[in-house]
Amino acid sequence: MSLEGIWKRDHIRRKKDSARKTRVNCNWPIHAEIIANAFKKFSEIAARDGVYLYINEPCLNFSKALAEIESPGQSRPWGQTTLTLSFGNTWTGEGVVNRTEKGTENSPDMEIGAALFVHHSPAQGVIQVFLEKPYIRAGDSKAWNGEGLLVEHTLNTDDLTLHWAETQINRLLTFNRVESVLLRPSQLDKLKVRAWHFLDIRNRRGYLKTFQHIFTQWELVVLAGVIFIAGILFSNLLNS
Numbered sequence: 001m002s003l004e005g006i007w008k009r010d011h012i013r014r015k016k017d018s019a020r021k022t023r024v025n026c027n028w029p030i031h032a033e034i035i036a037n038a039f040k041k042f043s044e045i046a047a048r049d050g051v052y053l054y055i056n057e058p059c060l061n062f063s064k065a066l067a068e069i070e071s072p073g074q075s076r077p078w079g080q081t082t083l084t085l086s087f088g089n090t091w092t093g094e095g096v097v098n099r100t101e102k103g104t105e106n107s108p109d110m111e112i113g114a115a116l117f118v119h120h121s122p123a124q125g126v127i128q129v130f131l132e133k134p135y136i137r138a139g140d141s142k143a144w145n146g147e148g149l150l151v152e153h154t155l156n157t158d159d160l161t162l163h164w165a166e167t168q169i170n171r172l173l174t175f176n177r178v179e180s181v182l183l184r185p186s187q188l189d190k191l192k193v194r195a196w197h198f199l200d201i202r203n204r205r206g207y208l209k210t211f212q213h214i215f216t217q218w219e220l221v222v223l224a225g226v227i228f229i230a231g232i233l234f235s236n237l238l239n240s
Contacts, residue, residue, distance in 0.1 A: 053088070129151050129171075
């Protein structure tokens, strides 16, 4: 292939990807509104039973974002935007009591609930969905329980329907049940979250600090033993 032909083929691919990103970026505000409305409605439903979730909507207008920066030193992201649905703070029933010269001070342990992030990157024309673990905060300190989890990404805003938003909300609820110290997850919940960690594209590509296995070492030993015994029984059955 000639040099002209090599460049022509690459140029066609660049134009296709540029057109895709332009379409995604133009349509994102429309679909972001669909997701935000689903988050708001679900938050209202949960609030009826005393469970509070909070929504953070992105600023999609640069002039408005600039106007909201009131003093030197303030900043806020622009271009890339994130829709957030998160659980509120819940007292764990534990804490620390400190005695000072002025008397006693209570520092209750508060669990900051799990959060769901729907992130749009215009440079890549991609929508990514992250789950962030709950953590315990005592006073002003906080202890993170681990890395965020990338559960889904798409290059097409047409995927961002009401059903898609409901799926992400279900994931947040499952994830919060597994990671919260205040809730008791089912075995199926735990298996789902394990699978999400294993299937995280960053895990498959080796981008994370540690590789996330779907089975623990103990479970692998037990599974190998079961397979070995089943193999012996099957072999005896064939020879009988």
